[in-house]
Structure formats: structure tokens, C-alpha cells
Amino acid sequence: MKILLINTPRSPFNGILQYAPEEAKPFIHKKLIGPPLGLLTLAAAVKDYEVIVFDTKAEYDLFPDTPELKKLVEKLIIEHQPDIVGTTVITSELYYGKEILQTVKSINPNITTIIGGQYVNIRLEECYDKDIDIAIQGHGGQKLREISLAKEKGMSLKNIPGIHINNGVGFEKTQGVEKAWDAAGENFIMPDRKLLERWRQAYRVQSAPSPTTYLYTSLGCPFKCTFCSIWKENCGAYYKRNIHSIIEELISIDYDIVRFADANTIVDISFIDELFSQIEKHGIKKEYIMDIRADVAVNNPKLIEKLAKNGLKVVICGFESYKEAELNKYNKSSSASYIEQAIELFHDNGIMLRGNYVIPTNYTPEDFKAMSDYAGQHKVAYAGYTVLTPMPGTDYYDEVKNDIIDKDLRKYNFFNAVLPTYLPLEEFYREVGSLWLIRKGKDVI
Ligand code: B12
Structure with a gap:
């Protein structure tokens, strides 16, 4: 049994970049x-197969x-002959x-095709296609295992x-009681980063001395921002990993830079405090990148x-916005006043923000002038x-869905306007693009 897991290419649509100065x-x-990291985790779950x-x-x-996507996939299927x-x-x-x-499917209709990930969790029906055999919602390790086993044994x-x-005509959910799968807890399986060795140098951020790998310490998010899909995907749940398992993973990783792929790395203060005590105790010397809320940082210097x-x-x-009214509208549960204090705190600790x-x-x-004045007075790296x-x-989608003018999902990556703009569209993009000039750093991260 051979399983091929293909990461999708990124969408090239980027209105800000197109019209920026x-x-x-x-x-x-x-x-x-x-x-x-999602595919690596799945690969670990079916590691008994090729x-x-x-x-x-x-x-x-x-x-x-590299040839365009269709040709690339054709080549992969012919080369690997996956099941x-x-x-x-x-x-x-x-x-x-x-x-x-x-x-x-166009090459070999006998191959079982499976789709999973964030959009399947959120909008299952839209993921339907005649060429997709199965859709999996949630953390799919156990189900991918069961599918592989059934296919190997020729079972339904x-x-x-x-x-x-x-x-x-659509996807139909199979009956029966699903096996519990605690992806952050007892069912966590160590990803094997060697599977990505070919692309190691691709995971190097512009000026970084070496490539970065990703690791999650938690899944889900307890916050409920109106523009974010993470808490919706996880029904508001938040799961932490076991500290020993994170330490074991860190020790096993042969990358010097680790980005924590959490929605918010600091949610439980004592958990992260203990994790870093253990990192110190084990003498783990790596550089870390993480997402931290401004209010959480300021309250925990x-x-x-x-x-x-x-x-x-x-x-x-x-930061999302410097306006209290906007932060409240986004249900950010934070205040703009934290931005200034967080900038000072991170900079005082030599952290690039x-x-x-x-x-x-x-x-x-x-609004653009006010935004630009604020960002200019609160510069970050x-x-x-x-x-x-x-x-x-x-x-947020539910609030404005009737106003949406562009339904091409390839543009839903935060770099394109899909709602009407007050300014003519190109001018809007130019204004947003100009804001990117307000910074201290000299490169892109
Ligand atoms: C790591 C990450 C990335 C990485 C890697 C993603 C990749 N596949 O290459 C990079 C940096 C490339 C990335 C890019 C982007 N990202 Co991103 N990213 C994340 C992040 C931080 C963690 C995802 C992760 O690794 N989770 C842990 C793994 C284990 O879980 P998982 O991926 O969900 O996979 C599990 C299940 O979903 C399921 N599953 C997933 N796929 C499949 C497939 C099959 C066959 C099966 C059976 C099961 C299955 O099983 C997996 C294992 O348990 C999330 C935020 C978050 N904390 O969730 C945002 C997130 C997914 N990203 C997001 C966005 C918007 C982007 C960008 C568009 C940002 C941008 N503006 O450019 C880009 C897109 C690509 C680009 N322009 O380069 C959004 C998606 C929102 C949305 N509604 O579309 C998120 C949710 C962040 C947010 N706060 O909104 N991202």
C-alpha cells in the first residue's frame, strides 16, 4: 500500500502586491x-505503509x-504509482x-482520492467533486489509517x-461510532521531518541563517475573533500537548529555528512557563518564533x-487595529493600548516583532492617513x-455575506478585497501596499 500526500500550491492572487508602489x-x-505540518502528522499516523x-x-x-500543477501531479502519479x-x-x-x-483520477481511477484540512472542516459541501472519493473532517490520522487498512484488505x-x-451527487457520512482521536494528547505521533528533506532549503525565511521547522504545542484557540476560522473549526476547543512530548520532539528536531504553529502559543501561562523551564533544564538551544497576543505579553513581562x-x-x-471600536467589533478581547506597551516589552527583550x-x-x-500616522509612531521590526x-x-462572513462581490475563493487569503471598497479598488490596494513601508526591518519575514 502506497500513500502519497500532496501539499497544495499557494494561491498567487495578491492585489496588495500587484498595485503597491x-x-x-x-x-x-x-x-x-x-x-x-498537517500532512507530516498524517504521514506519521500511517507510517507502517510506504x-x-x-x-x-x-x-x-x-x-x-517545475511544470504547472497538472503536469507535476501526472509525473508524481506515474513515478510513485500510489494506491x-x-x-x-x-x-x-x-x-x-x-x-x-x-x-x-484522470490518470488512474482506481486510486482512492481524499481531501482534508481547514476548508473541509468548515465547508464540506463545497469541497465535493466527482473525482474526490472521500472527505475527512477533523484530525484525520485515525481515519486515514482505517482507510489504508480497508483498502489493503479489499474491504468496503x-x-x-x-x-x-x-x-x-455529494458526500454522505458513514454510520457508526467514531474512534476517539486526541491529536494533541495520547494520539500525538511524532512527525518525521526527513520526509521533507528535499525541500529543507525552501523553509528558510529570507535573511534567516538556517531553515525553520514547525511544531505545535496546542490545537484550537479559546479566543473568538470574528474574522478567524480557527475557533469555529474546533468548536471553541483548545487542547494542549504534553510537555514531555514537546521536549522529546524539540530534542529530536535537527533544525535550529522552530516556529510554534499554534493559534496563540501563550494561552496557559503556567504551561508555557513550565515548557521553557524544561527547555532550559534540557539545555535545548534553538531559536523560536511564536504568535503571542499583545495583552498577554504585557500582562506577563x-x-x-x-x-x-x-x-x-x-x-x-x-494587532489588528489601533482603534478600540474596531477591536471590539472583531471581538478581539484586547485593547489598543496594549500595542505600545507590547512593542516596548518585546524590543526591551531583544525580540523582533x-x-x-x-x-x-x-x-x-x-482612515489610511490615521493608520499610517499611528503605525509610523509605533514602528516594529x-x-x-x-x-x-x-x-x-x-x-464576519455571516455579517457581510450579502455584500460580497468576489466569490473566487483563491482570493480569500487576506491579500485581496472581496467586499466593495470605499476607494476605487486599485487605489485601495495602493494605500494598503504603501503601509508596508512603515517598519524598522530591512527584509521580509
Ligand atoms: C502552519 C500554517 C501555515 C504554513 C504551512 C501550511 C501548509 N500546508 O503548507 C504556511 C506558513 C505555509 C501557511 C501559509 C498560509 N496560511 Co496558514 N496556517 C498555519 C497554521 C499556523 C498552523 C496549521 C497547522 O500546521 N496545524 C497543525 C496541523 C497538525 O493541523 P492541520 O493542518 O489542521 O491538519 C490536520 C487536520 O486538519 C487534518 N487534515 C488536514 N489535511 C488533511 C488531508 C487529508 C487527506 C486528511 C485525511 C486529513 C487532513 O488532519 C491533520 C493532522 O491531524 C494555521 C493556524 C492554526 N493554528 O491552525 C494557519 C492557517 C491555516 N493559515 C491560514 C492562512 C490564511 C494562510 C495564508 C493564506 C496566509 C497568507 N495570507 O499568505 C497562507 C497560504 C499559503 C501562502 N500564501 O503561502 C489560515 C486559514 C484561514 C482560512 N479560513 O483559509 C489559518 C487558519 C490561520 C488563521 N488564523 O486564520 N500557513
Whole structure:
């Protein structure tokens, strides 16, 4: 039994980059770089079989002459002759996930095609395609195992509880009691990063001395921001991993830079405090990147100091807005006053800060001027300014869905306006693009 897990390419749609002033373009994200941790985790769950993970994002980054997606997938199928092909999709990548699995079926209809990931969790019906045999919601390790076993033994997949099987017009959920699968707890399986060795150099952020790998210490998020789909996907649940398991993973990792792929790394103060005590005790010397809320940092300066002492180098902070009214509307549960204090705290601890703001499409020239004045007075090493986007499945989507003018999901990556803009569209993008010039750092992270 051979299982091929293909990471989708990233969507190239980026209105901000397209219309930004030339001098701002070098600072705007053209790509986010990181290994596909979800697929690596799945590969670990079926490691008794032959598993190949193929990262198309990294392949296109490292080898720009790589053929277009259809040709690339054809080549992979002919070369590996898999029995099962799976792919993972977030909103902006659904289109590419479907293209991958359609190509698989066009070459060999006997291959079982499976789709999973964030968008499947949120909008199962939209993921339907005649060429997709199965959709899996949630953390799919156990189900992928059961599918592989059934296929190996020639048994019907209908006997596997809780999977969504293509019935010709849609997905139909199979009956029966699903086995519990605690992806952060007892069912956590150590990912094997060697499966991604081919692309190691692709996971190097521009000026970084070495490549970065990802690791999660938790899944889900207890906060309920209106523009975010993570808490919706996990029904508000938040799960922590076992500290010993995280330490074991850190020790096993042969990367010097580790990005914690949590929605928010510091949620439980004593958990992170203990994790970093253990990192210190075990003499683990790595550099860390993590997402931390401004309010949490400001309220826990001693913890930030301890993290910095033990390797925390870069923090990504969702500032979202400097206006209290907007933060309240987003249900951010924080105050703009924390931004200034967080900047000072991180800088005092020698931590590079990436502060991200989301820009609503109804911003007027006055709003842009005020935003730019504020950001100019509160400069961070790296700042990101993306478009407030109604991601399907979020509260914000429900609020504005009737106003949406662009339904092409490839544009739902926070770099495009899909709602009407107050300014003419190109001018809006130019304004957002210009904001990227307000920063201290000289490169992109
Ligand atoms: C790591 C990460 C990335 C990485 C790697 C992603 C990849 N596949 O290559 C990188 C840095 C490349 C990335 C990029 C982007 N990301 Co991102 N990313 C994350 C992050 C922080 C963690 C995801 C993760 O690894 N989780 C842990 C793993 C174990 O879980 P998982 O991926 O969900 O996989 C499990 C299940 O879903 C399921 N499953 C998943 N796939 C499949 C497939 C099959 C076949 C099966 C059976 C099961 C299955 O089983 C897996 C194992 O248990 C999340 C936020 C979060 N904390 O969830 C955002 C997140 C997924 N990203 C997001 C976004 C928006 C982006 C970008 C569009 C950002 C941007 N503006 O550029 C880009 C897209 C690509 C690009 N432009 O480069 C959003 C998606 C929102 C949405 N509604 O679409 C999220 C939710 C962040 C947020 N707060 O909104 N991202």
C-alpha cells in the first residue's frame, strides 16, 4: 500500500502586491514559507505503509522551472504509482486541491482520492467533486489509517465510521461510532521531518541563517475573533500537548529555528512557563518564533523575559487595529493600548516583532492617513497590513455575506478585497501596499 500526500500550491492572487508602489513591493509577502505540518502528522499516523509527502509550495519555490500543477501531479502519479492520494486545503487552496485530485483520477481511477484540512472542516459541501472519493473532517490520522487498512484488505470503506464518501451527487457520512482521536494528547505521533528533506532549503525565511521547522504545542484557540476560522473549526476547543512530548520532539528536531504553529502559543501561562523551564533544564538551544497576543505579553513581562533568555527571537502579534471600536467589533478581547506597551516589552527583550494589522475595505483616505500616522509612531521590526476578509465559516462572513462581490475563493487569503471598497479598488490596494513601508526591518519575514 502506497500513500502519497500532496501539499497544495499557494494561491498567487495578491492585489496588495500587484498595485503597491514599487518601493513597497520588496516588503510585501509573496509567499509564506513553512513545512506542511498537517500532512507530516498524517504521514506519521500511517507510517507502517510506504508514505510520500510532496510539498508543491516548496517545489515551486526551489525549482521555478517545475511544470504547472497538472503536469507535476501526472509525473508524481506515474513515478510513485500510489494506491491512495490525499491533499490538504485551506480556503484559498480548495481550487488547487480539487485540481490535484482530478488529475489523479484522470490518470488512474482506481486510486482512492481524499481531501482534508481547514476548508473541509468548515465547508464540506463545497469541497465535493466527482473525482474526490472521500472527505475527512477533523484530525484525520485515525481515519486515514482505517482507510489504508480497508483498502489493503479489499474491504468496503463504508464500514469506517465518520468519513464522508462520494455518492455521485455529494458526500454522505458513514454510520457508526467514531474512534476517539486526541491529536494533541495520547494520539500525538511524532512527525518525521526527513520526509521533507528535499525541500529543507525552501523553509528558510529570507535573511534567516538556517531553515525553520514547525511544531505545535496546542490545537484550537479559546479566543473568538470574528474574522478567524480557527475557533469555529474546533468548536471553541483548545487542547494542549504534553510537555514531555514537546521536549522529546524539540530534542529530536535537527533544525535550529522552530516556529510554534499554534493559534496563540501563550494561552496557559503556567504551561508555557513550565515548557521553557524544561527547555532550559534540557539545555535545548534553538531559536523560536511564536504568535503571542499583545495583552498577554504585557500582562506577563517576566514570562517574556524568560522566553527571550531561552531562545524566543521573533514574535508575531495580531494587532489588528489601533482603534478600540474596531477591536471590539472583531471581538478581539484586547485593547489598543496594549500595542505600545507590547512593542516596548518585546524590543526591551531583544525580540523582533512582527505586528499585523487588518485593513477594512471601507477605509477612507482619512482612515489610511490615521493608520499610517499611528503605525509610523509605533514602528516594529516587521509590519504586515492585510485586508480584512470574510473567510467562509467566520462570524464576519455571516455579517457581510450579502455584500460580497468576489466569490473566487483563491482570493480569500487576506491579500485581496472581496467586499466593495470605499476607494476605487486599485487605489485601495495602493494605500494598503504603501503601509508596508512603515517598519524598522530591512527584509521580509
Ligand atoms: C502552519 C500554517 C501555515 C504554513 C504551512 C501550511 C501548509 N500546508 O503548507 C504556511 C506558513 C505555509 C501557511 C501559509 C498560509 N496560511 Co496558514 N496556517 C498555519 C497554521 C499556523 C498552523 C496549521 C497547522 O500546521 N496545524 C497543525 C496541523 C497538525 O493541523 P492541520 O493542518 O489542521 O491538519 C490536520 C487536520 O486538519 C487534518 N487534515 C488536514 N489535511 C488533511 C488531508 C487529508 C487527506 C486528511 C485525511 C486529513 C487532513 O488532519 C491533520 C493532522 O491531524 C494555521 C493556524 C492554526 N493554528 O491552525 C494557519 C492557517 C491555516 N493559515 C491560514 C492562512 C490564511 C494562510 C495564508 C493564506 C496566509 C497568507 N495570507 O499568505 C497562507 C497560504 C499559503 C501562502 N500564501 O503561502 C489560515 C486559514 C484561514 C482560512 N479560513 O483559509 C489559518 C487558519 C490561520 C488563521 N488564523 O486564520 N500557513
